[in-house]
Amino acid sequence: MVKAIVGANWGDEGKGKITDMFAANADIVIRFQGGANAGHTIINEYGKFALHQLPSGAFHEKVTNIIGNGVALNVPKLREEIGKLTDGGVPAPNLLVSDRTQVVMSYHILFDQYEEERRGGKAFGSTKSGIAPFYSDKYAKIGIQVNLLFEPEVLRAHLESILPIKNALIVHLYNKPPLDLEEIYREAIAYGEWLKPYVADVSTFLSAAIRDGRKILLEGQLGSMKDPDHGIYPMVTSSSTLAGYGAVGAGIPPYEIRDIVAVVKAYSSAVGAGAFTSEIFGDEADEL
Known part of the structure; x- marks a missing residue:
């Protein structure tokens, strides 16, 4: 059941x-x-x-x-x-x-941080864990499934095809240093080696x-x-x-x-930005 x-x-x-x-x-x-x-x-x-x-x-x-x-x-x-x-x-x-x-890569976390910085006062209140960029890649069909970590040549070809897109955004939109292919490739291979027993x-x-x-x-x-x-x-x-x-x-x-x-929680709480119906402030909120 x-x-x-x-x-x-x-x-x-x-x-x-x-x-x-x-x-x-x-x-x-x-x-x-x-x-x-x-x-x-x-x-x-x-x-x-x-x-x-x-x-x-x-x-x-x-x-x-x-x-x-x-x-x-x-x-x-x-x-x-x-x-x-x-x-x-x-x-x-x-x-x-x-x-x-699928695995969260270091560049997903970077993109999450960079986008929150770019949005400034209109930020979503992200935890900056790379979640939104990760799922964006997943549904854009450019994510990295665990099984891909055990196919080194296919993995490298995949990274070679997506990193130019990532770097174009990083350099021209966020004004940050580009990603290094070899560094990202080694990161992914290391993930596969650790995950393999599971x-x-x-x-x-x-x-x-x-x-x-x-x-x-x-x-x-x-x-x-x-x-x-x-x-x-x-x-x-x-x-x-x-x-x-x-x-x-x-x-x-x-x-x-x-x-x-x-x-259900006895009283509601939420993390991040955005509307929160019935939100209270002051000493009562601090005590809760």
């Missing part, structure tokens, strides 16, 4: 805590969208941890944790997260990464898991008011935050999602 856990507000509703609670009885927990731009805080016997990319099942040894194809995968951040867990005495998580997941055909794995009746949790990031279609556009994130996207971002049939848990 598949259960989806999503936010009903702007995020920060406590989805990590709820997912961790359900994960105790789950077999698989899947992150299906978003990236390192928001975190789920979990407090347990090991201490307090903020998970930005790892699924919240990471603290349960019997759980298989999956990063689905809908995620914006920041490899250095993922490596850092796993390191913080193991340094805190948590057993290394059982982790799979879909071979169809990479799997996740869709096939999940198909078998569903057939075997295993309990699966889909863990959403942010909340419905940050959805690019149904949130307060344009002050939204760049991937769908709704339960329906769980089927796409995880790689399962939509009819397999049997239960949806929408987590």
